Amino acid sequence: MKRELIEKMVFWTMWIIVSVTFLLAAWPKIGDPQGFAKTVYNYQLLPDVLVNPAALYIPWIELAIAVAILLIPRLRRSGLLLAGIMLAVFTLAKGISMYRGIDISCGCFSTDQEGGPISWKDIILNLLLIASVVVGYIGCENEAPETATDADS
């Protein structure tokens, strides 16, 4: 019983961490799409034609993921899956930028172009978040009521 309670607390902590992180990441980008488009362009990974659509879409899907994980149990597992995919893509993008020696700000929680350049700290933070997503996902798998609901649908 005690073990179950501890597990539940751990899973909820992971869900809150991932959800709040995505919420904090989405908010400034939604408020400044032009600034975020500049950040996306600075990564030099997308052609011009995809820069603005990506800059418009990414923050809103981050927000949708945050809400799904924290407030919609039926969508929690899907939200975590998407969060994991997005974090993997972001980590790859940061790694490529570091490898190419492009001196740009991360653009993770702000659209400020003057932020410090991408560093190993950003990569490690992303890997920790991916670990939180994995633990959170395991938590969803262990949630009997949701599994039953999913199986029914």
Next chain:
Amino acid sequence: MNPPRTDTKNLPLFRGSLAIMVIGLVLAVLSQFVRTHPLPWYEEWSAQVIKAAELEGVPVVTLEEVDAIVASGSHIIFDARPLSDYDSGHIPTAMPFPETEMQTAFEDQASLLMPDTEILVYCSGLACEESLVVAQFLMQAGHERVVLYAAGFKEWTDRGREIE
């Protein structure tokens, strides 16, 4: 014989992911209608520095022109990237002129600069603005013959040019 068991979790997982992606898409599109200044769906990002340079009256040179400049030594070449990037490799004969330390760099190079000295400035590539900032700074300091290599170090190395 029992039929093979299907994984009932996968479909909801896929459907749920699709639902979140569609909700995000709808919100993104709707936000465009609510904003007073919606983000254009397409912008020519690669040409922004070139456009800004044209507006500021700074001539932009091509790779072939830079080839000729390097070969002839007709211009003083300034690298506007951070010093660490310059140290990792730069266009032959270029000198460091980091945008973050423009005033110091200008004082260091003052003895080389006459008002009619031809100067070429570059930075990492089309996404960087440092070279334009340096070019404007030099023009304001009385050096009118400044040209910008907007495609910068990225094009230089991508096209297999020598670095030092």
